[in-house]
Amino acid sequence: MIVDDDPDDLWMFGHLFMRACPEPGELSLIAAADGADALAQIERALATGAPLPDAILLDMNMPGLTGLDVLAALRQKSCLDATPIIILSTAEDAATSERALAAGADAVFTKPDSMDCIARLAAGILRTVLARRNPRPHCNKARA
Template sequence: MARTIRLLLVEDDESDAFLTKRAFADMSGTNLMHVPGGQAALDALRSSRFDLMLLDLNMPGLSGHDVIETLRDDRKIGQVPIIVFSSSDHPSDIDKAYGAGANAYLRKPDSLGGYQQVADAVCRFWRDNAEFPGRH
């Protein structure tokens, strides 16, 4: 039986957050919490334990790039795997995210079916196959 993973969704756009939450709601073994920005993500990571973060890049205040850099410099919370989940396909955004320490970069789809495919792929790999730091 698959284990349950705790996901932190960091997304400032209400429509994208709704579609992501809806797609993951259909996936068993996932517990998703949504926060609307970078600072809220850091606060959530400091107060709760998450197995994985889905992180938008382009947000007001702390951008996704800022969040990655802050996390990777913080030994207490910096081990959480980060999947950048962005509408940007700009090579510099992709390279900068990986260079800062992102574990994966996924483009946001343009349909609910696409969001469901992403949720399925994330769960098949991260929930069903990956090992997480601190959870052995």
């Protein structure tokens, strides 16, 4: 799942992830235009028993629900404990990274500024995620 309020970034990351996938048809991308859309899609998947994302790429700076807001909501769902959540931010400061990691992000990257850098990031994320892919149990409850 890619969550970003910038339609150009959604397209670019989606396109480059598809190109980086080693096996055609192995990758199914879910795009969410903002944090509320991402959470709604996760809730729909939980309600219908649809597969949950194997990884979530989450923009930090979005209007409405920020990346940290969405991260906090996702980390309340025990069925997403094993799901890598990767934060992308335009900010390069250590405080942003520390806040995201403390909130449960698995990694924080500064948004790459070129297609080549995004392609390398996508390939690295895919290698990591596909290598540890395993079916997760269905869940429908948040943590207490």
